[in-house]
Amino acid sequence: xxxxxxxxxxxxxxxxxxxxxxxxxxxxxxxxxxxxxxxxxxxxxxxxxxxxxxxxxxxxxxxxxxxxxxxxxxxxxxxxxxxxxxxxxxxxxxxxxxxxxxxxxxxxxxxxxxxxxxxxxxxxxxxxxxxxxxxxxxxxxxxxxxxxxxxxxxxxxxxxxxxxxxxxxxxxxxxxxxxxxxxxxxxxxxxxxxxxxxxxxxxxxxxxxxxxxxxxxxxxxxxxxxxxxxxxxxxxxxxxxxxxxxxxxxxxxxxxxxxxxxxxxxxxxxxxxxxxxxxxxxxxxxxxxxxxxxxxxxxxxxxx
Numbered sequence: 216x217x218x219x220x221x222x223x224x225x226x227x228x229x230x231x232x233x234x235x236x237x238x239x240x241x242x243x244x245x246x247x248x249x250x251x252x253x254x255x256x257x258x259x260x261x262x263x264x265x266x267x268x269x270x271x272x273x274x275x276x277x278x279x280x281x282x283x284x285x286x287x288x289x290x291x292x293x294x295x296x297x298x299x300x301x302x303x304x305x306x307x308x309x310x311x312x313x314x315x316x317x318x319x320x321x322x323x324x325x326x327x328x329x330x331x332x333x334x335x336x337x338x339x340x341x342x343x344x345x346x347x348x349x350x351x352x353x354x355x356x357x358x359x360x361x362x363x364x365x366x367x368x369x370x371x372x373x374x375x376x377x378x379x380x381x382x383x384x385x386x387x388x389x390x391x392x393x394x395x396x397x398x399x400x401x402x403x404x405x406x407x408x409x410x411x412x413x414x415x416x417x418x419x420x421x422x423x424x425x426x427x428x429x430x431x432x433x434x435x436x437x438x439x440x441x442x443x444x445x446x447x448x449x450x451x452x453x454x455x456x457x458x459x460x461x462x463x464x465x466x467x468x469x470x471x472x473x474x475x476x477x478x479x480x481x482x483x484x485x486x487x488x489x490x491x492x493x494x495x496x497x498x499x500x501x502x503x504x505x506x507x508x509x510x511x512x513x514x515x516x517x518x519x
Contacts, residue, residue: 236510236511237510238305238307238367238377240304241304243304245267245302249293251293253290253291255288257286258285258306259307260303260305261305262282262301263280263301263302264300265298265301268296270292270295271290271292278294281348281350282347283347283356285328286343287332287342287343289342308466308470310333310467310470312330313466314467315382316416320413323393324392325382325385326402334456334459335450335456336455344392346388346395347391359381359387363381366380404449407434408444410433411430411441411445411453415457415460423461423464423484425461438453462499463498465480465503466495466499470507471511476503476504479491491503
């Protein structure tokens with residue numbers, strides 16, 4: 216679905232030829248009220264100048280330069296009474312960063328604000344969060360936004376630079392969010408749970424297959440006990456988390472390789488193509504081939 220505009224000037228800062236995915240970048244100049252319609256992917260809005268009122272459900276907040284809105288999928292919110300507003304919107308595929316899991320796990324604020332929903336069934340206190348950046352973090356974020364804009368305008372895009380620049384933006388925003396809430400908003404993951412998640416990741420990367428029974432000697436506890444701890448901390452079972460991670464890895468391969476969906480399913484040890492398709496649709500709402508058709512990079516301009 217597309218955002219509804221009323222007397223709003225919009226300038227897109229990436230060329231039409233690259234299409235943007237897995238990152239869409241738009242710069243707005245707001246002259247009238249704007250409704251942000253529900254999206255399939257999470258979005259970030261960074262206010263560069265001007266003022267407006269941000270409305271979400273019963274909440275109304277004054278926005279200015281340095282304000283950031285982090286919106287999870289499926290949310291409707293509004294910009295009201297804008298005055299000289301320049302704002303950048305980033306819409307992205309979280310599964311794009313599937314291989315950056317260790318950085319994410321090492322950054323509790325980053326995990327809590329941007330990745331809890333894709334990794335776990337962790338309840339969000341609010342699916343729309345507003346953060347106010349101080350001058351220095353705003354300068355860092357503005358500089359990184361300029362790098363993203365420049366990359367998306369290139370004839371050939373450096374995927375690694377683009378992805379890591381987006382993660383830097385996430386880190387600056389989540390650090391300010393954590394500081395504001397005095398870290399009370401963090402997801403608290405015990406050492407055993409983090410260790411188990413890294414072991415699961417190692418199994419997926421090494422062979423595509425994960426035997427949860429191998430976690431018992433690594434953790435020094437029974438699988439049942441570990442499963443209870445994991446479920447309590449994340450809202451997700453170990454089995455579901457492992458399956459979710461396998462599917463997320465397949466999504467990244469669909470984005471960046473020319474392997475067939477069948478070959479990818481075999482690499483990740485899905486029982487058969489039907490099992491893979493059913494699992495993929497559960498998490499992404501479309502078949503692997505539909506996902507690739509809608510989101511995949513054009514290999515002619517991608518530089519990995």
